[in-house]
Amino acid sequence: MDFSTLVELDRRCVAQTYSRLPVALVEGRGALVRDIHGKEYIDCIAGIAVLNVGHSHPRVLRALQEQASKLMHVSNLYYIPPQVELAEKLCELTGGYRSFFCNSGTEAVEAAIKLVRKHSRKREIIAARNSFHGRTLGSLSATGQEKYRTAFKPLVPGFKHVEYGNIEALRKAITKDTAAVILEPIQGEGGVIIPPEDYFKEVRELCDARDVLLVLDEVQTGIARTGTLFAWQGLGIEPDVFTLAKALGAGFPIGAMLAKPEVMDSFSPGDHASTFGGNPLACAVAKVVLEIVEEERLAQRARELGEYFMEKLGQLQREHEVIKEVRGRGLLIGVELSIPCAEIVKKGLEHGLLLNCTHERVLRFAPPLVITKEQIDQVCSRLGGILKGVPE
Numbered sequence: 601m602d603f604s605t606l607v608e609l610d611r612r613c614v615a616q617t618y619s620r621l622p623v624a625l626v627e628g629r630g631a632l633v634r635d636i637h638g639k640e641y642i643d644c645i646a647g648i649a650v651l652n653v654g655h656s657h658p659r660v661l662r663a664l665q666e667q668a669s670k671l672m673h674v675s676n677l678y679y680i681p682p683q684v685e686l687a688e689k690l691c692e693l694t695g696g697y698r699s700f701f702c703n704s705g706t707e708a709v710e711a712a713i714k715l716v717r718k719h720s721r722k723r724e725i726i727a728a729r730n731s732f733h734g735r736t737l738g739s740l741s742a743t744g745q746e747k748y749r750t751a752f753k754p755l756v757p758g759f760k761h762v763e764y765g766n767i768e769a770l771r772k773a774i775t776k777d778t779a780a781v782i783l784e785p786i787q788g789e790g791g792v793i794i795p796p797e798d799y800f801k802e803v804r805e806l807c808d809a810r811d812v813l814l815v816l817d818e819v820q821t822g823i824a825r826t827g828t829l830f831a832w833q834g835l836g837i838e839p840d841v842f843t844l845a846k847a848l849g850a851g852f853p854i855g856a857m858l859a860k861p862e863v864m865d866s867f868s869p870g871d872h873a874s875t876f877g878g879n880p881l882a883c884a885v886a887k888v889v890l891e892i893v894e895e896e897r898l899a900q901r902a903r904e905l906g907e908y909f910m911e912k913l914g915q916l917q918r919e920h921e922v923i924k925e926v927r928g929r930g931l932l933i934g935v936e937l938s939i940p941c942a943e944i945v946k947k948g949l950e951h952g953l954l955l956n957c958t959h960e961r962v963l964r965f966a967p968p969l970v971i972t973k974e975q976i977d978q979v980c981s982r983l984g985g986i987l988k989g990v991p992e
């Protein structure tokens with residue numbers, strides 16, 4: 601199918617919920633992707649923090665093929681060996697958390713909302729302004745951005761929003777009926793916002809003192825993205841509950857809600873379920889993803905390459921006034937501009953870069969963690985070229 605037919609058919613047959621860039625990607629390897637015309641791009645967004653192990657990792661392919669040829673799906677009416685193996689792996693890596701498996705980030709957050717309400721027998725959940733937790737009604741009720749919410753009210757009752765990074769605001773918002781606080785370790789979709797250094801330690805102490813559960817939404821920060829397997833491991837605290845999705849399946853849909861055993865124990869048979877959740881194929885792939893992350897030391901790689909990338913972006917900042925700030929942790933990096941970044945993303949395509957613009961003025965970099973130094977050099981030199989042509 602040629603490109604113009606594709607665009608025409610998309611308009612005619614697909615729900616128009618996405619504003620798409622004029623490109624159709626058809627293959628990828630590592631941090632490189634190729635479009636329908638054969639043009640190559642360096643992928644700086646990795647399917648929005650999904651392809652942490654890179655596109656088409658050979659071991660992921662092998663796991664998919666092997667499991668698919670044996671058994672793709674059975675119901676949770678039965679024991680599912682790959683599901684138990686994945687949960688065991690996560691249990692080991694977290695020091696004892698138990699897993700509930702689903703198929704996406706928003707479902708992982710929904711599961712967390714149900715769990716904290718049942719466990720605490722309290723109703724209220726406090727989230728942050730500018731947060732992103734997903735698009736289904738429960739997660740959307742946690743999401744702290746009006747633009748996503750307005751058209752879909754009434755939302756789920758019981759949600760409050762406070763300023764992100766402000767411990768006093770959180771302290772004031774907690775009441776006797778507060779079940780949980782839900783926060784992203786870094787606000788990804790909200791523009792790569794990093795809270796003050798001690799924020800999460802203070803949040804943890806506050807939650808302990810007031811008997812409130814702490815839920816971390818690690819859908820974007822999880823799986824080595826920020827330099828540790830889970831961002832909370834780099835914060836020096838443990839959440840009661842946390843969510844994973846995006847990179848867990850390296851492109852195969854899977855989500856997970858993990859909780860400390862004493863919290864997860866509040867779920868009884870029948871409380872929550874998912875037809876596809878934890879199916880053999882998804883779990884076989886996710887287990888291999890976790891093995892790759894360990895064997896290829898991708899957390900450390902994210903730390904080292906993140907530093908390298910930020911340094912090079914800092915150089916660009918000194919040369920280009922449009923760059924207001926460079927911030928990030930590991931390979932989740934935001935470059936805040938003084939102008940909207942949609943044009944720059946379009947120019948990126950011409951220069952062989954898949955860039956992403958979030959929150960209108962923030963270029964969000966979340967490349968595959970297997971990206972090479974040479975590729976990062978290329979990204980920075982091409983971005984420099986693009987910024988030269990931009991009126992300041």
Ligand SMILES: *Cc1c(COP(=O)(O)O)cnc(C)c1O
Pocket residue numbers: 703704705706707709732733734735784788789817818819820821845846
């Ligand atoms: C992407 C994202 C979600 C939603 O995940 P979906 O798989 O799109 O439902 C939830 N929380 C965070 C922090 C995210 O980045």
